[in-house]
Amino acid sequence: MNDTPEITARSWLMILTLGLVWGGTFMFQSLALRTTPPFWVATARIGFAMVLTFLVWRWRGGRLFTTANTDYPRLIAVSVLSSAIPFMFLSWGQQYVTSAFAGVSMATVALFVLPLAHVLVPGERMTLRRSLGFVMGFAGVLILLGPEVFQSSGDDREVWGRLACFSAAFCYAISSIMIRRLPPIDPFGLTFATLGFGLLLVLPVATLAHGAPPNPGSQGLMILALLGLVPTAGANLLRILTIRSAGPVFMSLTNYLVPLFAVLLGATFLSEPLPNSLITAMALILCGVGLSQFGALRRLFAGRT
Structure with missing residues (x-):
């Protein structure tokens, strides 16, 4: 794997797809919480996803690290920070905040990733143009997080729900950097491993917190399966492929979408409620994304893919 990220037309298509899929995740998770306790929602997401990715992984040969260089401690840490902990944070937090808030909070992943990548990842530099684009995008996020979106009810649980969502974003940022720094590893094996190790943590937590698994009914079960198979299994693989090819900073642009x-x-x-500030925030965020990745856009439109 090259240290310098390679950004192509395919990279842009992947982040647009991830933006749509993950944007819809919070809506379906809100529906799932109507029938299932939060930590069992997280467990079901990981469980359904793990079964699918295991089958795909075994069908493709069942290999994990592709060289003699292995790093299981880092792999376990990545698993905990990219699936178990953020899924539990988000499921718990969405009891008290809207799906819009949970989705918007994911934009803060970019704020955490940029300085971390600048220090830890070769080729990911905080240039002036990228910094200006980052500031512009952040201004759009602040507008989107305005009073129309976050009118507090005065309930402390709402405050903790917000903090849980932002804590999940911080976990995603750290895991993005750590995935990039893993030794050579099969992407399908990495997807299965992150879910498998994650399930080992979230399953006992759900049992201790909520007792035996509930019966969500056929519709609730279908929503849980959808959460596991599409945004968790499919999108998790796409996320890993994007990070390892285009880098964590480029991947973080998905969190603006x-x-x-x-x-x-x-x-x-x-x-x-649809905030009145949406159009202004959308324009600022998209302009910030374009400015921070101006070099990649120029190569893309010049046909250098």
Whole structure:
């Protein structure tokens, strides 16, 4: 794997797909929480996803590290920080915040990733243009996080719910850097491993917190399966491929798209209030994304893919 990220037209397509899929995740997770306790929602997501990725992994040969260089402690840490802990944080937090808030909070992953990558990842430098784009995108996020979106009810649980969502974003940022720094590893094996190790943590937590698994009914079970198979299994693999080819900073741009889709889907299907600041925030975020990746866009439109 090259240390310098390679950004192509395929990279842009992948982050757009991830933005849409993950933006819809919060809407479906809100629906799942109507029938299932939060930590069992996280367990079901990981469990369904793990079964699918295990089958795909075994079908492709069942290999994990592709060289003699292994790093299981880092792999376990990646697993905990990219699946178990953030899934539990988000499921618990969404009891008290809207799906739009949860989606918007994911944009803060970019804020955590940029300085970490600048220090830890070769080829990921905080240039002036990238910094200006970052500031512009952050301004859009602040507008999107305005009073129309976050009118507090005065309930402390809402405050803790917000903190849980931002804690999940911090976990994703750290795991993005750690995935990039893993030794050569099969992407399918990495996807299965992150879910498998994650399940070993979340399953006993769910049992201790909520007791035996509930019966969510056929519709609830279908929603849980959807959460596991699409945004968890499929999108997790796509996330890993994007990080290892285009780098964690480029991958973090997906988290600017996630809140936009989350707000729109929540307003359309869950009747969540649509903030008046959405259009302004969307323009700032997209302009910030374009400015921070101007070099990649120029190569893309010049046909250098």
